[in-house]
Amino acid sequence: MVTTTETLTARKSAWRRALRSAWGRPWGRYALRYAVLVVAAAVVVLPIYMTVVNSLLRKESIIAYPPELFPFDPQWGNFRRALDEVPLARYMLNSLIMSGLIVIGQLLTSALAAYAFAFLRFPGRTFLFLLFLSTLMVPWEVAIIPNFQTIQRLGWLDSYQALTIPFLASAFGTFLLRQHFLTIPRELRDAAAIDGYGHGRFLLFVVLPLSRPVLASLAVFSFLLAWNQYLWPLLVTNEDNMRTVQIGLAALRGREIDSFNVVMAGTLIAAMPMLAMLVLFQGQLVRGLTAGAVKR
Amino acid sequence: MAVTTTEPLPVLPLAGLAARGLAQLKRLAFALIFLSPSIILFGVFIFYPLVKSVYLGFYETDPLGNQGDFVALDQYRTVLTSEDFRHALWITVLFTLYTVPPGIVLGLGLAMLANQKLPGISIFRTAFSSTVATSVAVASMMWLTLLNPSVGLINYFLQEADLPRIDWLNDPDWALLAVSLTTIWLNLGLATIVFLAGLQSIPERLYESARIDGAGRWATFLHVTLPMLSPTLLFVTVVGTILAFESFGQIHILTRGGPLDATTVIVYSIWQEAFQRFDYGVAAVQAVGLFILVLGLTGLQIRFLERRVFYQ
Incomplete structure (x- = not known):
């Protein structure tokens, strides 16, 4: 089919006229703004949407042309098959244990170190703080x-130690918590000292409760990073019962090379905890992610 | 990075030991109780491996994967000037250029859309930042399906638009672009979140003054939004570049470095040398090269871009 230049130009100016007149009216302005938002959101979410669709299709439908864009006959059995084909539940559990331990470890080590940098005076404080920050400049791949x-x-290959211990300290976490600890008035420390609180009890019963929002941000942030790890778990785990879900996905793909629907079902299962976290803890996540980016 | 301290501090540990030496030492020992867990972990898993990588580079590796002869800087010279490393470096630079600037433009665009004051805007904010919840493995599996040459949605769109179908992941001309597309999408959520926070930290009164001065949309964007956003832009550029230089998962899943090494970035090359060919010496040299590159690039970006950054 050939479209002449004239009709194209005519069509374009008709569009432009329509847009301009819509922009001139209050409801039109709203409608246009929402239209742009909906289109942008649709493009961004399309890969996730297609994963949902594909995970519910029959094997024959997945190779249909044109592609099916809605699962009219949802095949929930695909999810069962993904869980049966490889130990996906075990992979998820491993990822959960790994990420949980890393979060707990990072909160502990970061809170302790941040307390020293914020509340204690000792020789070499600046030097040690810069030493901490310098670890942020070393890409993990260089040390691998x-x-x-x-x-x-x-002898730690295929163990939780291998998956977690290298990541139990965090310079970012220390920095983030120190910045917050510095906003806690020193008078509180003096008052606590008068009440006979040592540093340990002051940290535990005053500083940490006052820092709950920052601790939550750090927890969500480090959970996300830990859960998403790929290269390190790939190296240090071989056995099926120690694999994390990220690596397990590749195994599922190898097993189900010709059934995209089952692989997509597995992918969706693997994505679920993070999507849930995004919806539930969006505030904390955003604060954690932006802590370094925006000044103050 | 601004480090604020309340008082001048002695720079070297153990300085001024003579007079109040003992009291100072006690303070240090007490602080170390708090610091030692982190210090030990950093020592074992960051500082020691850094030094060890440099050291491994001085030794050749025998065919069995054991440490061989000491060759001083010879291995550094041959590996860093080799065709393979230059190729990996070139691919990494291309990959960075394909992913970082488009990611910044798209992320800023989405953030500006999401920054409008409209009922129900939070739904769109969640949608725009949703890719932050997909890991590199999940995103790669999703795009593996989208990019499938025969049943993928992308080729369907191409065909509907009367364009030739593309064998995205098996065509050396397109594979890097396909991996980049996946990566841009993967990082879009993070960029949007960070830019949105940046936009929201711009005081409303600046926009009001701009409006009173009769500035149009474009002028407001150029003279208010961009300068106020410059610290965020610097952060996204630096972090985006570092992320691009460290990318591995999407390449491992989508292309395995192929076809014809068209997607072999430096980290993938390190992984191949160390854990496929068991040549730790060569891999260590590449790792040290990567470290110097990332350090240099970050330094350069901060030096040259920081001048243009407008701090409030």
């Missing part, structure tokens, strides 16, 4: 060979 050798020598 010696770290793999260390884990191997310790």
Whole structure:
């Protein structure tokens, strides 16, 4: 079909006229803004939507042309098959244990270190603080060979130690908590000291309760990073019962190479905890992610 | 990064030991109780491996994967100037250019859309930031389906638009672009969240003054939004570049570095040398090269872009 230039130009100016007149009216302005938002959201969410659709299609429908864009006959059995084909539930559990331990560890080590940097006076404080910050400049990939050798020598391959211990300290977490601890009035420390609180009790019963929002941000943020890890779990786990869900997905794909629907069902299962977290803890997540980005 | 301290501090540990030495030492020892968990972990898993990587680069690796002869800087010279490393570096640079600038433009665009004051806007905010919830593996699996040459949605759109179908992941001319597309989408949520926070920190009165001065939309964007957003832009550029240089998962899942090494970025090359060919020496040299590159690039970006950054 050939469209002449004239009809194209005519069509374009008709569009432009319609848009301009809509923009001139209050309801039109709203409608246009929402239209742009809906289109943008549809494009961004399309890969996730198609995953949902594909995970519910029959095997024959997935290779249909044109592609089916809505699962009129949802096949919930695909999810069962994804869970049966590989130990997906076990992979999820491993990821959960790994991420949970990393979050707890990072909260503990970061809170302790941040307390020292914010409330204690000692020689070498600036030097040590810069030393902490300098770890942010080392890409993990640079350290990966010696770290793999260390884990191997310790006999920790295929263990939770291998998955978690290298990540139990966080310079970012220390920095984030220190910035918040510095906003806690020093008078509180003096008052607590008069009441006979040592540093340990002051940290535990005054500083930490006052820092709940920051701790939550850090927890959500480090959970996200831990859950999404790929290269390190790929290296240090081989056994099926130690694999994390990210690596397990690749295994499912290898097993189900010709059934995209089952692979997509597995992918959706793997994505579910994070999507739930985004909806439930959006505020904390946003605060954690933006902590370093926006000044103050 | 601004580090604020309340009082001048002695720079070197153990300085001024003579007079109040003992009291100072006690303070340090007490602080170390709080600091030692982190210090030990950083020592074992960051500082020691960094030094060890440099050291491994001085030794060749024998065919069995054991440490071989000491060759001083020879291995650094041969590996860093080799065709393979230059190719991996070139692919990494291309990948960074394909992913970082488009990611910034799209992320800023979405953030500006999401920054409108409209009923129900929070639904769109969640939608725009949703990709932050997809891990690299999940995103790669999703795009693996979308990019499928025969049943994927992308080729369906191409065909409907009368464009030729593309064998995205098996065509050396398109594979890097396909991986980049996946990566842009994967990082879009993060960029949007960060830009949105930046936009929301701009005081409303600045927009009001601009309006009173008769500034149009474009002038307001250029003279109010962009300067006020410059710290965020610097952050997204620096972090985006670092993320691009460290990318691995999407390449491992989508293309395995192929076809014909068209997507072999530096980290993928390190992984291949170390854990497929068991040549730790060569891999260590590449890792040290990556470290210097990332450090240098971050330094350059901060130096040259920071001048244009407008701090409130």
